[in-house]
Amino acid sequence: MSILFQYPIGKFRAPEIIDPIQLRLYIQDIEDFPKLLSAEVEKMKEKELDIPYRPGGWTIRQVIHHCADSHMNSFIRFKLALTEENPVIKAYQENLWAESTDYLEMPVKASLSILEGLHARWVCLLKSLTEKELKRTFYHPEMQKAIPLDRTIALYSWHCRHHLAHVQSIRKGEKA
Helix, strand or coil, rough: HHHHHHCCCCCCCCCCCCCHHHHHHHHHHHHHHHHHHHHHHHCCCCHHHHCCCCCCCCEEHHHHHHHHHHHHHHHHHHHHHHHHHCCCCCCCCCHHHCCCCHHHHCCCCHHHHHHHHHHHHHHHHHHHHCCCHHHHHHCCCCCEEEHHHHHHHHHHHHHHHHHHHHHHHHHCCCCC
């Protein structure tokens, strides 16, 4: 299995410093994601949604449902971090979630709709954050450390671009 197909834009690397310009670019990635993802899916045939983006990887259908669930979890983590002092977040088994019936059988339209509405709210929240709020944290039990919100914005910018590249690879007919 090629690392290129698993990580088509490379693995996430947390930036040391996030300046206001870079932060705006990260938020723009999050804002644009639902529209870009929907545009890619509209170009696909239904049967392409059930093609894995790499051997042993998820299907495009699973990727889209994963994005809705992952981004909902992240949004909730932001709300918790903004309203509680370094809350312990709930980790989840994304690989097991990806095996559930809704991931395997449900049309992607529902998850695309979730992403559209969720990202509208999320971006409104992200654009309103002060410098102090961007430094608020949540505690990730699997990583065993506090994660600041500004780094989480960088991560989800990458997450959007990462999974968009998976969808694009199938649409373009690239094979691992």
